[in-house]
Amino acid sequence: MSDKAKDPVPEPEPYENPTLELNRPRSSMLESDDDLGLDRAAFDSRPTEQIYRPDPPIAPGGYVEPEPVAPAEPPKARRGTLDLGLLILRLAVGATMIVHGLQKLTGWWDGPGLDGFEAAVESAGYRYSGILATVGAIGEVAAGVLLVLGLLTPLAAAAVVAIMINAVLFKHNLEPGLQYFAAEQSGVEFEVLLGAAAVAIVLTGPGRIAVDGARGWATRPFIGSFVALLLGVAGGVCLWLFVR
Numbered sequence: 001m002s003d004k005a006k007d008p009v010p011e012p013e014p015y016e017n018p019t020l021e022l023n024r025p026r027s028s029m030l031e032s033d034d035d036l037g038l039d040r041a042a043f044d045s046r047p048t049e050q051i052y053r054p055d056p057p058i059a060p061g062g063y064v065e066p067e068p069v070a071p072a073e074p075p076k077a078r079r080g081t082l083d084l085g086l087l088i089l090r091l092a093v094g095a096t097m098i099v100h101g102l103q104k105l106t107g108w109w110d111g112p113g114l115d116g117f118e119a120a121v122e123s124a125g126y127r128y129s130g131i132l133a134t135v136g137a138i139g140e141v142a143a144g145v146l147l148v149l150g151l152l153t154p155l156a157a158a159a160v161v162a163i164m165i166n167a168v169l170f171k172h173n174l175e176p177g178l179q180y181f182a183a184e185q186s187g188v189e190f191e192v193l194l195g196a197a198a199v200a201i202v203l204t205g206p207g208r209i210a211v212d213g214a215r216g217w218a219t220r221p222f223i224g225s226f227v228a229l230l231l232g233v234a235g236g237v238c239l240w241l242f243v244r
Contacts, residue, residue, distance in 0.1 A: 084199070090206055092197070150211045
């Protein structure tokens with residue numbers, strides 16, 4: 001037996017055998033998740049993902065309407081001294097109508113009284129002068145009270161418009177022609193001014209300082225005010241045309 005050592009067998013290179021498993025020290029390989037040093041209890045106590053569950057649950061193939069979102073209320077517009085000005089206008093027109101109505105009903109303040117007012121209505125050519133005189137005088141007082149209170153304001157102001165139309169036509173019938181100034185016997189200056197003020201109240205509303213202050217026609221008058229104004233004009237014209 002020869003004492004000459006045998007030549008060592010060369011180990012194959014990795015690229016000569018792609019499937020060759022590299023021999024690594026066993027201590028450097030990770031055998032399990034425990035080798036990572038992670039706390040398994042921390043992971044087990046928390047779900048790794050959360051499933052979305054709609055409330056209310058949606059049936060298969062169903063559809064759930066989204067809840068409507070209420071629109072934000074617009075900020076209230078500042079009205080300044082508008083409501084105070086409308087209050088003064090209502091008080092002036094309403095008080096004037098109350099005084100003139102009481103003059104016709106009771107004869108106070110050098111008024112004609114109910115008998116004198118009935119005679120004036122009859123001289124103007126109206127039929128049913130007794131009924132018209134009573135209704136007219138009470139209507140003036142009632143319209144004035146409603147205007148002062150700011151209650152049913154469009155209808156009360158429309159009634160004043162109808163009354164003033166008949167007052168203007170009544171004076172025009174006494175003396176034909178345009179007699180405007182109140183200093184003249186048949187002047188219609190006063191009646192026109194009251195009628196125009198009543199039209200303004202119908203179109204603007206009574207304002208917030210009124211019994212109707214919370215209603216739409218008090219702060220945002222529109223279609224209803226036009227209807228009330230047309231009713232007042234139509235009532236005054238029809239009374240003059242068909243009752244005389």
